[in-house]
Amino acid sequence: MVADAKTWTITDPETQVLIPGNEHDIGLLARRNFNQFVAIDLGMGADPDVFTKDLIRSEQLRLGGRLLPDGSFRNGWRFRKEYLRDATAAAGQPVFEQEWLDWQTPHLRDPLYRMDLDLSPAGLSLPQARLGLPEGFRLPTPSEPYAVAISRDVDGLVVLGTAFWTLTAEARRQELRKWLVKKAEGRIAVWIDPTSRPVGLPPSMESGIRVFAAGADVGEGVQQSETTCIVLTGDTKEQAAEFGSNRITPGDFGVLMAAICRFYNDALAVPVRKLHGITVIRAMLEECGYGRIWHERNSSRTIEKRAEALGWMKGETSDDLLFGRWITAIKEHRVTLHSATLWQQHSQYIYDVQGRICHQALAGVSVEERKRHGDRCVGGALAWLGVLDLPLWRDEKPKDVSPMGSLNYRREQRGQSTQAQKAAPWWSK
Amino acid sequence: MDTHGNEKSIRPFPHDRPHVHAMTDLWLHNQLISIRKSRQMLMTWWGAATCLWDVLHPGKLIVQQSKKLEDAVGNEWVGDGPLGRTKFMLAHIPGKSVIGLVEGRDYVKRETHIDFKQLGSAVVAIPEGGSQIRQKTASGIFSDESNFQPEFGDSYAAAIPCIRGGAWFLSISTAELGAAHDLHNDQMADR
Numbered sequence: 181m182v183a184d185a186k187t188w189t190i191t192d193p194e195t196q197v198l199i200p201g202n203e204h205d206i207g208l209l210a211r212r213n214f215n216q217f218v219a220i221d222l223g224m225g226a227d228p229d230v231f232t233k234d235l236i237r238s239e240q241l242r243l244g245g246r247l248l249p250d251g252s253f254r255n256g257w258r259f260r261k262e263y264l265r266d267a268t269a270a271a272g273q274p275v276f277e278q279e280w281l282d283w284q285t286p287h288l289r290d291p292l293y294r295m296d297l298d299l300s301p302a303g304l305s306l307p308q309a310r311l312g313l314p315e316g317f318r319l320p321t322p323s324e325p326y327a328v329a330i331s332r333d334v335d336g337l338v339v340l341g342t343a344f345w346t347l348t349a350e351a352r353r354q355e356l357r358k359w360l361v362k363k364a365e366g367r368i369a370v371w372i373d374p375t376s377r378p379v380g381l382p383p384s385m386e387s388g389i390r391v392f393a394a395g396a397d398v399g400e401g402v403q404q405s406e407t408t409c410i411v412l413t414g415d416t417k418e419q420a421a422e423f424g425s426n427r428i429t430p431g432d433f434g435v436l437m438a439a440i441c442r443f444y445n446d447a448l449a450v451p452v453r454k455l456h457g458i459t460v461i462r463a464m465l466e467e468c469g470y471g472r473i474w475h476e477r478n479s480s481r482t483i484e485k486r487a488e489a490l491g492w493m494k495g496e497t498s499d500d501l502l503f504g505r506w507i508t509a510i511k512e513h514r515v516t517l518h519s520a521t522l523w524q525q526h527s528q529y530i531y532d533v534q535g536r537i538c539h540q541a542l543a544g545v546s547v548e549e550r551k552r553h554g555d556r557c558v559g560g561a562l563a564w565l566g567v568l569d570l571p572l573w574r575d576e577k578p579k580d581v582s583p584m585g586s587l588n589y590r591r592e593q594r595g596q597s598t599q600a601q602k603a604a605p606w607w608s609k
Numbered sequence: 610m611d612t613h614g615n616e617k618s619i620r621p622f623p624h625d626r627p628h629v630h631a632m633t634d635l636w637l638h639n640q641l642i643s644i645r646k647s648r649q650m651l652m653t654w655w656g657a658a659t660c661l662w663d664v665l666h667p668g669k670l671i672v673q674q675s676k677k678l679e680d681a682v683g684n685e686w687v688g689d690g691p692l693g694r695t696k697f698m699l700a701h702i703p704g705k706s707v708i709g710l711v712e713g714r715d716y717v718k719r720e721t722h723i724d725f726k727q728l729g730s731a732v733v734a735i736p737e738g739g740s741q742i743r744q745k746t747a748s749g750i751f752s753d754e755s756n757f758q759p760e761f762g763d764s765y766a767a768a769i770p771c772i773r774g775g776a777w778f779l780s781i782s783t784a785e786l787g788a789a790h791d792l793h794n795d796q797m798a799d800r
Contacts, residue, residue: 226628
């Protein structure tokens with residue numbers, strides 16, 4: 181015994197009990213470590229007058245402790261970390277607790293229908309089309325406005341009008357990129373139709389339409405990680421659609437993402453910006469002309485202004501600004517999930533030994549490796565970020581691009597040519 | 610200061626709690642101390658009290674380090690953060706004018722430090738990082754919640770010349786993995 185009461189100098193590498201503990205915790209232990217520090221472990225047993233049995237039990241219950249059927253008590257990992265000084269207590273613990281996910285279980289159901297992009301009619305001629313069109317397409321009946329190139333009927337089928345067959349193959353392909361088509365084996369699962377009436381809309385508002393946000397996490401498209409898109413409604417905050425694939429390339433996904441957003445009443449797209457995300461954003465903007473993409477804001481003490489940076493900067497589960505909000509939304513039952521796959525993926529997230537959130541399949545790999553992993557939960561978190569910025573519903577669907585061949589399209593073309601003529605210098609006329 | 614909503618929020622420091630007495634004796638007789646503690650053990654208050662006691666001696670530069678400067682500075686009006694608690698206790702020393710502690714004459718409180726002009730001493734709050742300590746020749750270093758400072762390893766390395774010169778080093782934290790955890794558990798060689 182070196183820690184004598186006269187000097188209190190600790191020189192022994194063996195642990196000395198300076199204040200004994202009790203049945204709840206240690207008291208005060210000290211030893212000299214290799215770095216010549218006195219390493220002191222201080223537990224609740226050192227102060228039994230303050231840390232009474234009742235106080236400790238109330239903290240245990242507050243921090244996730246449970247009374248087991250056999251009468252014993254099991255401490256939650258938070259209590260073990262905060263009060264019993266276990267630095268690795270969080271390792272392996274689920275991020276989304278089972279009770280939070282159990283609340284979602286009654287809402288899980290099969291999708292209403294499935295959709296996908298199909299560009300194959302671009303290569304057909306009108307006589308070939310009359311012999312038969314792919315699933316989800318049809319030709320107009322004589323009573324329908326046949327002059328419009330492409331429209332959607334009340335059953336959700338895509339109608340290819342007479343004007344469509346007058347276009348070149350490339351122009352047809354460009355038009356078809358904007359339209360999702362109902363397919364039995366489609367890759368996009370739809371739970372909520374965009375034409376459904378918003379919940380809570382006053383009866384006086386007849387023209388209100390639902391608003392949506394689509395979050396997208398982008399993988400590499402070489403079967404390493406999943407590229408995902410999750411759509412949430414603005415009014416009820418429930419899952420409207422889901423896409424997930426580990427084979428789609430970022431460029432193709434940008435086209436698909438723009439079509440999903442157009443289908444969902446010009447939804448607010450929230451893709452990630454890191455790595456392949458920038459390819460998705462560029463495809464949406466340049467190839468598809470879809471510009472309703474979430475952008476960052478620059479905040480100062482007095483103002484908050486729009487930044488030019490499109491998309492969310494990261495896509496990692498360790499990013500508390502992104503995933504922390506999603507965890508809170510799931511915990512407080514503010515969001516409703518319909519997809520069993522998405523629901524199941526939530527139970528696969530754990531805390532690693534450093535206390536960071538990670539997918540349990542990735543717990544052993546480096547942080548850099550985790551950054552490349554796309555996932556549906558990250559897609560949901562991004563969509564939630566977009567939903568927080570949206571109103572509950574809108575008055576009218578904003579007109580993005582008029583369908584080629586429609587009356588409005590021809591008016592726009594005429595207007596643009598008139599403007600160009602007026603703007604031209606006098607010598608060119 | 611007890612901010613837990615009790616009726617009497619400002620009370621004398623509970624020096625009679627058994628571990629507080631023992632910790633003070635340990636600090637008096639050991640230059641380097643690393644404490645891994647449970648929550649609510651009053652250790653940050655105790656650390657601030659030791660800093661205050663030491664800075665009331667001539668020629669002392671005491672450094673209080675936390676993850677961010679705001680954390681280290683805290684708020685003296687509610688007794689938050691190491692420096693905020695030091696300022697709070699300094700403001701509430703009974704009969705301090707009698708023992709020669711008049712604000713403005715004997716000491717000056719600044720945003721990030723307290724200067725004791727007559728004694729030639731000061732207590733300074735700094736954020737985490739080795740470069741923050743490197744430029745100071747400290748007589749004592751109090752690292753609060755050191756397990757939550759990602760750059761604690763650099764801070765400790767930068768503090769070694771001060772330690773060799775006789776400065777005390779006090780690291781206090783609740784449990785978390787990091788350099789301070791490794792220092793406590795003899796695993797610094799792995800870093």
